[in-house]
Amino acid sequence: MSGMLGAGMTSQRTRARLIERLRAQGITDEPTLQAIGAVPRHLFVDEALASRAYEDTALPIGHGQTISQPYIVARMTAVLRQTGPLARVLEIGTGSGYQTAVLAHLAGDIYTVERVGSLLRGARKRLASLNLHNIHCRHTDGSNGWPEAGPFDAIIVTAAAREVPEEWLGQLREDGRLVVPVGTTEQALLLCRRRGATVSCEPLEGVNFVPLLPGGVV
Numbered sequence: 001m002s003g004m005l006g007a008g009m010t011s012q013r014t015r016a017r018l019i020e021r022l023r024a025q026g027i028t029d030e031p032t033l034q035a036i037g038a039v040p041r042h043l044f045v046d047e048a049l050a051s052r053a054y055e056d057t058a059l060p061i062g063h064g065q066t067i068s069q070p071y072i073v074a075r076m077t078a079v080l081r082q083t084g085p086l087a088r089v090l091e092i093g094t095g096s097g098y099q100t101a102v103l104a105h106l107a108g109d110i111y112t113v114e115r116v117g118s119l120l121r122g123a124r125k126r127l128a129s130l131n132l133h134n135i136h137c138r139h140t141d142g143s144n145g146w147p148e149a150g151p152f153d154a155i156i157v158t159a160a161a162r163e164v165p166e167e168w169l170g171q172l173r174e175d176g177r178l179v180v181p182v183g184t185t186e187q188a189l190l191l192c193r194r195r196g197a198t199v200s201c202e203p204l205e206g207v208n209f210v211p212l213l214p215g216g217v218v
């Protein structure tokens, strides 16, 4: 019993340290920091890696995929939060479900799609165990977005796209935002906004994501 309590408190303390590090790295959006503080990242990685869950690093989640580095999760979340409403959000690349869980604390409804069935099953279990009920998951190729669930206030893509598909832009509300890593070996995180038929994008920073994979589900 005391052991369990100890473990819980340790993770709370290491999470608090992570928040301080994110602050030092320039993440100032308080609701984003609170959401990251509320999500137990160690539950989103394999038990063998749990002790490293609060380091500011990406970690493997199987199938050649990674859970994104906390700084990048914080940066993408803060950008979306600070640029407009988040009533309805689409995420491409559920992976472990960590980014989904962080967004679930800040968004009305979050729709998330993943091409690898077994990753999605794991994410679903974790998200249900955390009592997050505003999340809708779909096993599909995210290149097409989720047309029936749109239009969205925001779309977040957590794998690097070679280019931005029309489908995503078409599922954005007027004034909707898209945050997406674009490129192959060199990648830039882009923030795009749709106004009428015009989409304008600005680069935020250099990033290093696993590639968005074409060709259906596995």
Ligand code: SAH
Pocket: 061, 065, 066, 067, 068, 092, 093, 094, 095, 096, 097, 098, 099, 100, 113, 114, 115, 116, 119, 140, 141, 142, 143, 158, 159, 210, 211, 212, 213, 214, 215
């Ligand atoms: N947000 C995740 C990051 C996972 S890495 C997290 O916090 O853990 C990127 C994810 O995108 C992987 O799970 C990968 O399987 C998924 N992915 C890659 N290409 C995809 C596609 N075309 N459609 C949907 N998901 C895709």
